[in-house]
Amino acid sequence: MLDIAFIRNNADAVREAIKNKRCDLDLDALLAADRARRDAIVELDKKRARKNEIAQLIPKATKEERPVLIEEGKAVKAGLEQLEPVLASANQRFEELMLRVPSMPRPEVPVGRGEEDNVEIRKVGSPRAFAFTPKDHVELMTLHRMVNWDGPRKYAGGRSYALMGTGALLELAVTRLAVDTLVERGLTIVIPPVMVKERAMTGTGFFPLGREEAYSISADELFLVGTSEVPLVSLHCDDVFDHSSLPIRYAGISNCFRREAGAYGKDTKGLYRVHQFTKVEQVVFCMPDEAIAEREHYALLSNAEAILAKLEIPYRVAIACTGEIGLGQTRKHEVESWMPGRDDGKGAYNETHSCSTLGDFQARRSNIRVRMPDGSMGYPFTLNNTAVASPRILIPLLENHQNADGSITLPEALVPYMNGVRTLTPPA
């Protein structure tokens, strides 16, 4: 969502953004809807002004004038009743289209169509050269009895799983490690609701276009969030921040629910792509200033990298191209962790973190504002990044730290969170 005045004045630039982001939106239809809406407003406002005028005249009118005015008032009212639906439908059309308007990518975002056009920025650590054939996470987790694969699929459906024993402990450990890292870096930990109303989904930009991705609780008109970004950003919907209260930095911890519609048959093996997972997510509100947002963005990125460093997982950072960044994102970096078992055992870098700046996209949709130093109103910028998402993060964790005998040597930083255990040995 952008300011309609900005869209009118920069139609070509917006058109370019729509094309580069591969959005499905006809800008001319939007501009036409805007025109229709404004025409209806002009006409309706004239009638409403007359209505108000008559209403003020009647109390002061003489006995003779009064019935005449009341008659005219009735006529004006009838006219209004005809025009109001016209404006309502023009508005509806306009708002529908506005919800599909992308934010403008930042200049540094490479133009491209798909993943192959993302630009790698750096690699940190290097994939380990195994002196033996490494196992993938499915073999390792099965060997360690970390997962019950079959039971949940019978009663909870495909892509479901249950973490068992050390598997469950590992999830709690990496989660807590991430939380402690972020708290130490000044973020406020939040455990938010995971069931939210539609406005939270729309306000954060996941609806209407991503509706099929969300589980809905139809009896109560609630939706399960796919990330705590949704409740954390919505925490401040309708709020007006004072400029002195920004930035606000949160770390949310929640279960996340994704239908993975459209991913049928993709990554069905193991725990790479599941319907329910646990994620620690970073969310920032900051002043609407690109330089500030950039600083916050790279701070979020470095927080995630610090966690990967503690987990001793090799990774690479890439900046996503225009075709790969979402509707609201103005800039996105992906952090991909090295997973030795992926790609049929050849190993591959795969996404474990996604760091985004959204400009004022979410603030506009969620009606979050900030009182600027000059007293005017502004829309704050929002940013977010994964800190850790489990079980996906367990894949590189286990695969990178495995030994020839199937045991796992835990990274030093994780040991305290595993009650002092340094090595996980497969149960007999």
Add this chain to the structure above:
RNA sequence: GGAGGAGUGGCCGAGUGGUCUAAGGCAGCGGUUUUGAAAACCGCCGACGGUGCAAGCUGUCCAGGGGUUCGAAUCCCUUCUCCUCCGCCA
């Protein structure tokens, strides 16, 4: 789940059918005074939209939606949220 009460600008709060064009206060902004600050005093000050080069003119908004009326913050219906009590409950 049942009964009752409440929801007004960034915040507090007055307002029960027609000068509401929403009082008043706090906060904010500008100024006077002051070595500086505070205090005091003076002035400005809701949001969003439409129109206009501009000054301005104008519309909408009193939790959301719908209704009654020539006219609604005010009356009616409904939903949501909060509070009190009762019931149930980890």
